[in-house]
Amino acid sequence: MKETTITNTVVLSTGMKGSPGSPFNPEAAEVALRFHRSLPMYEETKLVSLQTAAEELGVKAIHLKDESTRFGLKSFKGLGGSYAVFRILCDKLGLDYRTAVFNDFMTDENREKCSEVIFVTATDGNHGKGVAWASKLFGCKAYVYMPAGSVEARRKAIEDAGAEQAVISDLNYDKVVQYARRQAEEKGWTLIQDTSWEGYEKIPHWIVEGYLTMGVEICEQLDGDVPTHVFLQAGVGAMAGGILGYLSNIFAAKEPVFTIVEPMTVACLYESAKAGDGSIRSISGDPVTIMAGLNCGTPCGITWKTIRDRASFYCACTDEVSENAMRELARFPNEKERVVAGECGAVTYGVLKEIMKDDSLKREMGINEDSIILLISTEGDTDPKGYDRILSK
Numbered sequence: 001m002k003e004t005t006i007t008n009t010v011v012l013s014t015g016m017k018g019s020p021g022s023p024f025n026p027e028a029a030e031v032a033l034r035f036h037r038s039l040p041m042y043e044e045t046k047l048v049s050l051q052t053a054a055e056e057l058g059v060k061a062i063h064l065k066d067e068s069t070r071f072g073l074k075s076f077k078g079l080g081g082s083y084a085v086f087r088i089l090c091d092k093l094g095l096d097y098r099t100a101v102f103n104d105f106m107t108d109e110n111r112e113k114c115s116e117v118i119f120v121t122a123t124d125g126n127h128g129k130g131v132a133w134a135s136k137l138f139g140c141k142a143y144v145y146m147p148a149g150s151v152e153a154r155r156k157a158i159e160d161a162g163a164e165q166a167v168i169s170d171l172n173y174d175k176v177v178q179y180a181r182r183q184a185e186e187k188g189w190t191l192i193q194d195t196s197w198e199g200y201e202k203i204p205h206w207i208v209e210g211y212l213t214m215g216v217e218i219c220e221q222l223d224g225d226v227p228t229h230v231f232l233q234a235g236v237g238a239m240a241g242g243i244l245g246y247l248s249n250i251f252a253a254k255e256p257v258f259t260i261v262e263p264m265t266v267a268c269l270y271e272s273a274k275a276g277d278g279s280i281r282s283i284s285g286d287p288v289t290i291m292a293g294l295n296c297g298t299p300c301g302i303t304w305k306t307i308r309d310r311a312s313f314y315c316a317c318t319d320e321v322s323e324n325a326m327r328e329l330a331r332f333p334n335e336k337e338r339v340v341a342g343e344c345g346a347v348t349y350g351v352l353k354e355i356m357k358d359d360s361l362k363r364e365m366g367i368n369e370d371s372i373i374l375l376i377s378t379e380g381d382t383d384p385k386g387y388d389r390i391l392s393k
């Protein structure tokens, strides 16, 4: 285990040590993709080739999956929310999830049954918007709770997407999750949370499987290119663990080097890996970061094992790293390479740039002129005013 400090970023190298394989496999991904494709507004998001940046940094290619256009929700999160809503409703209505499609829910009888279902969730923005949107789509209701400090624009976007009500609480993220959990218990609502704990694993597992649609699309769009390095940003690590697990299964013969990226103030996966005993660690208090979607203090239990066993590096960076990357991604000279990347979306590109300034770290991570880097810009301008403020700095 080795820790390296570079400007604005710390990098922990653990050397990946666990056994291969992950439950987030191609079979699960195909079922999720089949469902998503049955949605009327499904469209694949773009995989952008950042050629200018690849040349400047001296690597073979940088591929960036741009999730800013997903379902009109500006982030990837609707993939997980909608798939979990689908699986829950399949169970309630007695439909086979392997063959059911969205239209099966549109009969009068099924609409009636769906209208009785009430979901509740906690969110720092994007997950709640995805759940609100999916609930409305299926004719259900959703109540959404947000942590203190959440931006009003994100709250309003959740109600606009279809929530009965979205409320900004005075609690931090971990506490607002527990609040939503109590609401579900007291009112008989269904909790649809994108993180897991003992006894609450089935629904988060479905949410992670929903994210795998991104993985299948990426592999098709790579068109034969095999990534050597994959950087994944993490809040609780549900998305990172799912995608990492999927890619490690797909590219088992030549596994990429996986790096997890978090904000410096709330790097719970970094701290869990650093503890070195295989168990998760939490960050307490009220951490502050502009990367709202990554402001989560406790790792997701069901994906932690995959991350622990397959990720080789963990990076924790300052907000500045993300801000710089947001500006750069928006302004590439070639229009085709420009991406509207929000605070959480841009951060992996920012960290890659920091790493490329340090020769010994580059060597340690094995990044060179043959490297094919894969990044996911997980959100667009989900807080438009904040995005404009950062771009105009």
Ligand SMILES: Cc1ncc(COP(=O)(O)O)c(C=O)c1O
Binding pocket: 075, 076, 077, 124, 125, 126, 127, 194, 233, 234, 235, 236, 237, 238, 239, 240, 292, 293, 294, 296, 344, 345, 378, 379
């Ligand atoms: C835009 C964005 N990117 C990344 C993440 C991180 O996902 P996870 O919490 O599964 O690690 C989130 C979580 O809300 C998010 O909203």
